[in-house]
Amino acid sequence: MTETGTGNGTVTDTVADAFIEVDRVEKVFDVRRRTGFLKRERRQVRAVDALSFTVARGEMVGYIGPNGAGKSTTIKMLTGILTPSGGRLRVAGIDPARERTRLAHRIGVVFGQRTTLWWDLPLIDSYRLAHRMYRIPDARYRENLDRLVELLDLGALLDVPVRQLSLGQRMRGDIAAALLHDPEVLYLDEPTIGLDVVSKARVREFLRGLRDERGTTVLLTTHDLQDIEQLCSRVMVIDHGRLMYDGPLAGLHEAGESERTLVLDLERELPPVDAPPPARVVRVEGPRQWLAFPASASAAPLVARLAAEYPLVDLSVREPDIEAVIARMYEERASA
């Protein structure tokens, strides 16, 4: 699939290794709103605007942006659920909107906010359905099910009705459902939203294995920069339907000069601690102090030094949120 114009006369991918191709894609929604008695207003929302990118086979790319940026709309177009208003889309050489069923056999999708599992049925029933729907060969199904049940720790949950699962359990169940048919590409739309720390760590660990061992192409939408930090070497930022940034995560931090926050709980109220620059105290409230430091730096040396010099009771590190990073990107551009 990486050659252009092979000897047998067929033209395969135009861009070598481009598994997902998005070329000047647009999506405009017509929104009708009632504004009064017999009065309606028609408005157009440009959810995705001249969006272009490619993703190579085996890449795991983070797709981030504020609420309403157009992330879910992009994913829905890449699965064929929505038809673009303009531009060109290809996934594994397939036009998603025109050949949605054929594409379905090659992709998996997880929407964190909505389950694809059968709510009232035991988890295993959703998998049996996928087995038949995707016509997965029996041996392959059993092998994949065993592997996913083990990796995602679903053994005790298979006979539990989906509605009784916790959010984290349900999410793991959804991820397994999306992978039973061995898709070459997996779209994850906010797979860690609302999960507790332990569940998040489990999902991330599983995705890391997927990336390292199976070479699945993954597009990961998330609000959590830690997801990206731990999984993706490349990140794309979208805002108002437009691509704002496409590159390594480190570059995003530079572009936005984002900072993390170290929250210190001291034994007692103290004057602002003496932190090595560029780290600095930004807030003090009783025995609690907040320090800002560059997101690209490790917290470990800072923590070690403060722990040696001050009576620490507890501490935590807060990640920069995506909105803050993007806001700073705009500021940098405006002043450039």
Ligand SMILES: Nc1ncnc2c1ncn2[C@@H]1O[C@H](COP(=O)(O)OP(=O)(O)O)[C@@H](O)[C@H]1O
């Ligand atoms: N079915 C729809 N009809 C009308 N507007 C929509 C529809 N789906 C999304 N939108 C609008 O498109 C924009 C992008 O939405 P979405 O892709 O869901 O953003 P994100 O996933 O980044 O939060 C928002 O302004 C949203 O209100």
Ligand SMILES: [Mg+2]
């Ligand atoms: Mg969304």
